[in-house]
Amino acid sequence: MSNDRQPIGVIGTGYVGLVTAAGFAHLGSDVYCIDIDADKIARLQAGEIPIYEPGLAEMVAENRERLHFSTNIAEALEHARLLFVAVGTPPTYSGDADLSAVHSVVDAIPASDRHALVMKSTVPAGTGASIKRVLKTEGKEGLSYVSCPEFLKEGSAVKDFLNPDRVVIGDDGDWAGDAVVELYAPLDAALVRTDIASAEMVKLASNAFLATKISFINEIANVCEETGSDVIEVARGMGLDDRIGQKFLQAGIGFGGSCFPKDVNALKQLAGNSGYHFQLLNAVIEVNELQKRRVISKLQKHLGSLVGRTVTLLGLAFKPNTDDMREASSLVLSARLQADGAKVRVFDPIAEEEARHLIRGVHFATDAMDAIEGADAVVLVTEWDEFITLDWAQVAERMAGTLVLDGRNALDREAVAAAGLTYEGIGRGTLTSLR
Ligand code: UDX
Numbered sequence: 001m002s003n004d005r006q007p008i009g010v011i012g013t014g015y016v017g018l019v020t021a022a023g024f025a026h027l028g029s030d031v032y033c034i035d036i037d038a039d040k041i042a043r044l045q046a047g048e049i050p051i052y053e054p055g056l057a058e059m060v061a062e063n064r065e066r067l068h069f070s071t072n073i074a075e076a077l078e079h080a081r082l083l084f085v086a087v088g089t090p091p092t093y094s095g096d097a098d099l100s101a102v103h104s105v106v107d108a109i110p111a112s113d114r115h116a117l118v119m120k121s122t123v124p125a126g127t128g129a130s131i132k133r134v135l136k137t138e139g140k141e142g143l144s145y146v147s148c149p150e151f152l153k154e155g156s157a158v159k160d161f162l163n164p165d166r167v168v169i170g171d172d173g174d175w176a177g178d179a180v181v182e183l184y185a186p187l188d189a190a191l192v193r194t195d196i197a198s199a200e201m202v203k204l205a206s207n208a209f210l211a212t213k214i215s216f217i218n219e220i221a222n223v224c225e226e227t228g229s230d231v232i233e234v235a236r237g238m239g240l241d242d243r244i245g246q247k248f249l250q251a252g253i254g255f256g257g258s259c260f261p262k263d264v265n266a267l268k269q270l271a272g273n274s275g276y277h278f279q280l281l282n283a284v285i286e287v288n289e290l291q292k293r294r295v296i297s298k299l300q301k302h303l304g305s306l307v308g309r310t311v312t313l314l315g316l317a318f319k320p321n322t323d324d325m326r327e328a329s330s331l332v333l334s335a336r337l338q339a340d341g342a343k344v345r346v347f348d349p350i351a352e353e354e355a356r357h358l359i360r361g362v363h364f365a366t367d368a369m370d371a372i373e374g375a376d377a378v379v380l381v382t383e384w385d386e387f388i389t390l391d392w393a394q395v396a397e398r399m400a401g402t403l404v405l406d407g408r409n410a411l412d413r414e415a416v417a418a419a420g421l422t423y424e425g426i427g428r429g430t431l432t433s434l435r
Contacts, residue, residue, distance in 0.1 A: 005029040009076025009083040011105050016120050016150045017086030023161035025063035027186050032068045032076035044069040052323040052350050055158035073108050086120040095265040113142030116176030120150045124270045128196035144176035147196045149203030155321030166190040170199025207263040213248040214255045215287040221251035221427025231427030251426045253407035254291040256318030256327035292332040299377055302403045307341030312375040315382025316348035316355040323351040330381045334359050347371035376401035383410035392419035
């Protein structure tokens with residue numbers, strides 16, 4: 001890789017920050033990573049990666065000499081002109097995005113006409129304009145501002161960084177926008193260069209649209225259960241229409257993660273704050289909540305009362321290949337099941353440590369088979385590969401009951417049924433249609 005690439009600063013070493021830092025280091029930049037969490041920085045300096053993300057540890061290790069970790073923002077300011085901001089913007093009680101971490105970064109940057117803030121954190125449309133107002137009142141208007149939203153998906157973040165569908169850069173047409181364009185040039189991705197407010201909205205609207213697609217197919221799945229149709233066939237037929245596409249039409253027990261729930265809410269609040277009632281998003285959110293809870297009524301349909309019943313949750317993370325538990329369906333499920341009197345056994349190959357902070361009263365099993373032991377029902381919550389390839393005859397022997405509830409429509413239902421188990425998916429038609 002060439003060594004004439006410009007150095008950059010990355011403030012915040014969470015998912016987005018670390019992947020961005022490792023990615024640009026891989027492309028040849030020296031990257032100054034800053035975080036206020038001294039513990040995290042010490043771990044990173046020692047070569048430890050605090051999150052589970054396929055390929056990230058390797059990419060960090062390969063580019064170790066170009067990655068510099070510090071708690072001192074001055075180090076980034078000294079070496080780099082572009083300061084990527086990748087701090088958390090979690091939802092507040094009101095559903096608006098909490099921008100306090102973003103504002104702390106803005107406060108920490110001194111007046112300068114040779115630096116730019118490049119916003120990677122997901123922020124409401126209008127944030128760039130309001131930050132620029134703040135900069136002006138503080139006499140720091142020399143700082144440039146670029147919106148460069150991140151679209152990476154957890155579990156494939158490294159791949160997504162290297163092969164983005166598009167790079168969106170919103171700026172004032174000054175040196176900073178040009179510099180960010182140049183940084184991304186080696187990736188040869190479609191470029192959307194636009195104004196700051198539009199770039200901010202691309203991110204929120206994209207996530208809200210994808211979440212809408214999921215809630216839509218989940219509602220279709222629920223109707224399929226009434227009509228005896230199979231949502232997998234329906235989605236396949238729909239998706240072959242180019243205008244619809246196959247992706248994000250997998251029915252299941254709801255979306256989770258750090259982005260969809262937060263961003264859908266943030267867009268709804270943003271619209272509401274400006275006087276527009278975004279009706280569709282209310283439904284998207286409500287459908288998602290109900291979808292998680294439908295698991296309970298499905299279990300009751302087969303088992304009757306759940307009091308004293310043993311239910312196994314296979315998978316806890318909000319999706320496979322991550323240890324992220326944010327807004328995971330397992331959080332609602334484990335709590336609802338216990339409230340209904342069930343004994344809950346759980347297993348996740350990676351997310352257990354995270355989950356232990358969040359889920360109480362359940363038995364954390366040592367592996368999938370241990371989790372299944374004595375279960376009246378097994379619910380597939382996260383479609384990790386190792387659950388898809390389970391030996392169902394062995395599962396049948398270990399279970400006390402026979403119900404397998406496939407919350408991600410990921411299992412081979414013929415194989416499950418062949419082992420003498422009762423398969424129920426999401427929108428997979430009536431059980432009788434299987435026999
Ligand atoms: C998402 C966006 O895809 C990404 O562009 C953005 O930057 C951050 O938010 P992520 O949260 O990592 O990424 O995961 P994603 O793979 O998009 O899945 C989100 C949730 O939707 C998961 O809970 C997943 O199980 C669910 N999902 C996804 C479905 O239920 N059905 C689908 O068809 C697709």
